[in-house]
Amino acid sequence: xxxxxxxxxxxxxxxxxxxxxxxxxxxxxxxxxxxxxxxxxxxxxxxxxxxxxxxxxxxxxxxxxxxxxxxxxxxxxxxxxxxxxxxxxxxxxxxxxxxxxxxxxxxxxxxxxxxxxxxxxxxxxxxxxxxxxxxxxxxxxxxxxxxxxxxxxxxxxxxxxxxxxxxxxxxxxxxxxxxxxxxxxxxxxxxxxxxxxxxxxxxxxxxxxxxxxxxxxxxxxxxxxxxxxxxxxxxxxxxxxxxxxxxxxxxxxxxxxxxxxxxxxxxxxxxxxxxxxxxxxxxxxxxxxxxxxxxxxxxxxxxxxxxxxxxxxxxxxxxxxxxxxxxxxxxxxxxxxxxxxxxxxxxxxxxxxxxxxxxxxxxxxxxxxxxxxxxxxxxxxxxxxxxxxxxx
Amino acid sequence: xxxxxxxxxxxxxxxxxxxxxxxxxxxxxxxxxxxxxxxxxxxxxxxxxxxxxxxxxxxxxxxxxxxxxxxxxxxxxxxxxxxxxxxxxxxxxxxxxxxxxxxxxxxxxxxxxxxxxxxxxxxxxxxxxxxxxxxxxxxxxxxxxxxxxxxxxxxxxxxxxxxxxxxxxxxxxxxxxxxxxxxxxxxxxxxxxxxxxxxxxxxxxxxxxxxxxxxxxxxxxxxxxxxxxxxxxxxxxxxxxxxxxxxxxxxxxxxxxxxxxxxxxxxxxxxxxxxxxxxxxxxxxxxxxxxxxxxxxxxxxxxxxxxxxxxxxxxxxxxxxxxxxxxxxxxxxxxxxxxxxxxxxxxxxxxxxxxxxxxxxxxxxxxxxxxxxxxxxxxxxxxxxxxxxxxxxxxxxxxxxxxxxxxxxxxxxxxxxxxxxxxxxxxxxxxxxxxxxxxxxxxxxxx
Numbered sequence: 104x105x106x107x108x109x110x111x112x113x114x115x116x117x118x119x120x121x122x123x124x125x126x127x128x129x130x131x132x133x134x135x136x137x138x139x140x141x142x143x144x145x146x147x148x149x150x151x152x153x154x155x156x157x158x159x160x161x162x163x164x165x166x167x168x169x170x171x172x173x174x175x176x177x178x179x180x181x182x183x184x185x186x187x188x189x190x191x192x193x194x195x196x197x198x199x200x201x202x203x204x205x206x207x208x209x210x211x212x213x214x215x216x217x218x219x220x221x222x223x224x225x226x227x228x229x230x231x232x233x234x235x236x237x238x239x240x241x242x243x244x245x246x247x248x249x250x251x252x253x254x255x256x257x258x259x260x261x262x263x264x265x266x267x268x269x270x271x272x273x274x275x276x277x278x279x280x281x282x283x284x285x286x287x288x289x290x291x292x293x294x295x296x297x298x299x300x301x302x303x304x305x306x307x308x309x310x311x312x313x314x315x316x317x318x319x320x321x322x323x324x325x326x327x328x329x330x331x332x333x334x335x336x337x338x339x340x341x342x343x344x345x346x347x348x349x350x351x352x353x354x355x356x357x358x359x360x361x362x363x364x365x366x367x368x369x370x371x372x373x374x375x376x377x378x379x380x381x382x383x384x385x386x387x388x389x390x391x392x393x394x395x396x397x398x399x400x401x402x403x404x405x406x407x408x409x410x411x412x413x414x415x416x417x418x419x420x421x422x423x424x425x426x427x428x429x430x431x432x433x434x435x436x437x438x439x440x441x442x443x444x445x446x447x448x449x450x451x452x453x454x455x456x457x458x459x460x461x462x463x464x465x466x467x468x469x470x471x472x473x474x475x476x477x478x479x480x481x482x483x484x485x486x487x488x489x490x491x492x493x494x495x
Numbered sequence: 496x497x498x499x500x501x502x503x504x505x506x507x508x509x510x511x512x513x514x515x516x517x518x519x520x521x522x523x524x525x526x527x528x529x530x531x532x533x534x535x536x537x538x539x540x541x542x543x544x545x546x547x548x549x550x551x552x553x554x555x556x557x558x559x560x561x562x563x564x565x566x567x568x569x570x571x572x573x574x575x576x577x578x579x580x581x582x583x584x585x586x587x588x589x590x591x592x593x594x595x596x597x598x599x600x601x602x603x604x605x606x607x608x609x610x611x612x613x614x615x616x617x618x619x620x621x622x623x624x625x626x627x628x629x630x631x632x633x634x635x636x637x638x639x640x641x642x643x644x645x646x647x648x649x650x651x652x653x654x655x656x657x658x659x660x661x662x663x664x665x666x667x668x669x670x671x672x673x674x675x676x677x678x679x680x681x682x683x684x685x686x687x688x689x690x691x692x693x694x695x696x697x698x699x700x701x702x703x704x705x706x707x708x709x710x711x712x713x714x715x716x717x718x719x720x721x722x723x724x725x726x727x728x729x730x731x732x733x734x735x736x737x738x739x740x741x742x743x744x745x746x747x748x749x750x751x752x753x754x755x756x757x758x759x760x761x762x763x764x765x766x767x768x769x770x771x772x773x774x775x776x777x778x779x780x781x782x783x784x785x786x787x788x789x790x791x792x793x794x795x796x797x798x799x800x801x802x803x804x805x806x807x808x809x810x811x812x813x814x815x816x817x818x819x820x821x822x823x824x825x826x827x828x829x830x831x832x833x834x835x836x837x838x839x840x841x842x843x844x845x846x847x848x849x850x851x852x853x854x855x856x857x858x859x860x861x862x863x864x865x866x867x868x869x870x871x872x873x874x875x876x877x878x879x880x881x882x883x884x885x886x887x888x889x890x891x892x893x894x895x896x897x898x899x900x901x902x903x904x905x906x907x908x909x910x911x912x913x914x915x916x917x918x919x920x921x922x923x924x925x926x927x928x929x930x931x932x933x934x935x936x937x938x939x940x941x942x
Contacts, residue, residue: 225810225811302811304745305745360723374737
């Protein structure tokens with residue numbers, strides 16, 4: 104390990120201005136305040152819905168970031184080593200997510216139709232509120248614990264200088280499997296069952312793969328910001344963004360594949376118990392136009408815009424495309440949740456401020472992490488120093 | 496630091512690669528004929544069964560109410576599935592720059608082409624009047640026949656023929672530099688002419704390589720969506736139908752993952768004997784098997800996830816037909832097939848989590864065959880059990896495989912191996928050019 108590199112990266116930690124962290128914390132508190140006021144107001148349904156959308160989206164992104172790091176470790180990918188810590192840092196938010204999940208269950212009577220209504224067997228078992236709360240809280244708790252051990256091991260490579268590759272490579276597949284299972288439960292319980300008679304077997308993968316896409320988009324955005332303000336140019340090169348953009352493009356194709364795989368059989372069979380969910384979203388206003396926006400932001404725009412090489416490498420463009428994609432995936436969650444619960448579409452100040460609160464809470468946790476721990480995993484055996492590019 | 500290529504015992508040089516690969520194309524040995532002749536006999540068995548079926552009628556094929564999609568459709572889906580790993584290894588792993596693909600991708604590509612050729616037979620065998628199969632193709636004709644584009648079966652015709660075209664072109668283009676190398680070494684006239692034609696006048700100049708590598712990259716990028724699309728369309732043959740156990744949204748990714756799963760297992764099944772017979776231990780290394788085994792673990796997990804999700808959703812849906820179908824699968828007349836599938840596809844691959852198993856050739860060979868058995872039964876279960884147990888209890892029934900179907904299925908395996916045996920003896924089954932890329936630059940006097 105190069106001592107100069109180590110020192111340089113450790114020094115970068117202190118360059119993150121404290122006021123930025125404080126600003127995000129303050130914005131998060133403002134968001135929380137508006138949420139607390141909103142839950143007692145006239146539009147409490149809407150406030151809870153926005154809360155749910157943000158909870159689903161940001162929890163998915165937080166864990167998706169860690170899963171991306173796990174994938175890099177499992178595949179021995181040398182190319183993405185310097186991005187690994189940034190994306191795994193997202194996972195710090197899962198601790199906050201756990202608290203947010205408990206808060207979510209306070210609003211269960213407003214939010215979940217199955218909390219107040221009774222359904223026939225077997226839905227009375229699966230959608231029993233205690234069972235729903237138990238499985239999701241336990242699932243997220245397991246994830247938080249696994250994240251803790253993974254991050255601890257990963258950081259100890261840098262801070263203690265020990266080679267922990269074997270431990271990490273054993274933890275990584277376990278984390279991915281637990282991610283797929285727990286986030287499938289999230290998607291079923293917090294999105295699919297909001298329309299309790301509708302079901303789709305691909306719904307789980309559609310959510311957890313979508314979260315991975317959003318996490319990759321957000322990794323691009325945040326790493327470019329860090330590169331710019333902390334001067335990480337020698338660690339995050341054009342090659343990294345070229346490859347990240349390719350992955351983003353490929354996964355946007357996967358997202359549309361998962362969407363279309365659900366859409367086509369339902370549209371073709373046109374059976375009343377299934378097709379209502381789709382008709383409400385794609386054939387009737389106000390959601391129809393919104394659905395086209397989702398498709399454009401999640402697939403059409405990123406896929407086409409990322410075709411030329413320049414757009415993959417020139418960071419302002421990559422960041423813009425990633426931002427559109429991440430915004431599209433947020434709207435996607437909005438479209439999966441809100442039409443099941445309300446007839447109309449409305450945006451107000453509370454929507455904006457609650458969402459801003461979530462963004463700020465996410466960024467604040469990430470920056471507190473970045474302020475404390477090295478952002479480039481210099482202790483990783485596959486990390487090859489400055490201006491290095493493993494190639495595979 | 497662990498590397499992906501084992502250090503060879505006796506160093507591989509540029510000259511040795513060419514010699515080793517071209518040596519595989521020598522005159523067939525007695526061993527080869529000992530494999531080839533029985534293969535031909537089994538092809539004959541399949542052909543006789545088919546002739547018997549055509550002359551007697553489809554009644555001999557074990558079709559009976561309510562199951563009219565049986566073993567032939569199972570075989571069709573099975574072989575299309577086998578065809579998947581070829582393009583996965585040659586295109587997707589190429590884009591991911593995964594080095595372990597180098598020595599096996601040619602064999603996998605060959606396997607792809609032959610598996611599609613095998614799969615393509617089954618929809619025709621399945622027809623009552625197989626000579627009318629041309630009616631599937633939309634061409635202007637005096638009878639004013641036109642295909643039904645609303646039918647997933649027609650989408651299938653297009654998906655599979657596109658896949659055959661692209662995978663054959665990819666296969667042949669990828670071979671150009673290697674065939675040129677063979678052309679330069681071969682002396683006899685007929686072979687020389689064939690290799691000259693297939694090498695498209697390749698000289699190996701810088702200019703040619705520049706364009707060639709660029710073109711290969713584009714081909715890989717264009718072939719990649721095909722890996723997803725073909726088996727997705729095949730899955731829609733079922734998912735579009737309103738049959739319990741068929742109509743479900745997870746089918747496309749589940750079928751694609753299953754196809755890659757079975758295809759990788761087939762690559763392992765095929766490469767292990769070849770590696771042994773031609774002493775290719777220096778090229779097809781344990782690291783190659785390690786990489787493939789890891790992909791098998793991944794796809795096995797996806798398939799397992801799909802089994803579980805289908806079961807939970809069938810229960811959660813509250814539909815008595817869906818749930819009845821899945822209970823019947825696990826406990827009904829075909830329970831043995833169902834549990835064979837679960838054990839072979841979900842339980843057996845757990846062994847691959849251990850590094851020792853991934854690097855044990857014998858264990859891998861057994862596991863890969865079990866996976867293929869499991870994947871055949873998966874298709875059988877999806878197709879036959881669903882049809883046996885639809886909505887109306889009065890219309891339930893049990894399907895039995897007839898000897899004609901068994902004969903044609905065995906014949907299809909022989910047909911596939913026949914092509915494969917011919918391929919091994921006529922075309923370079925290991926990429927000379929790409930293996931050379933991984934070697935250190937030779938010192939002077941090294942060749």
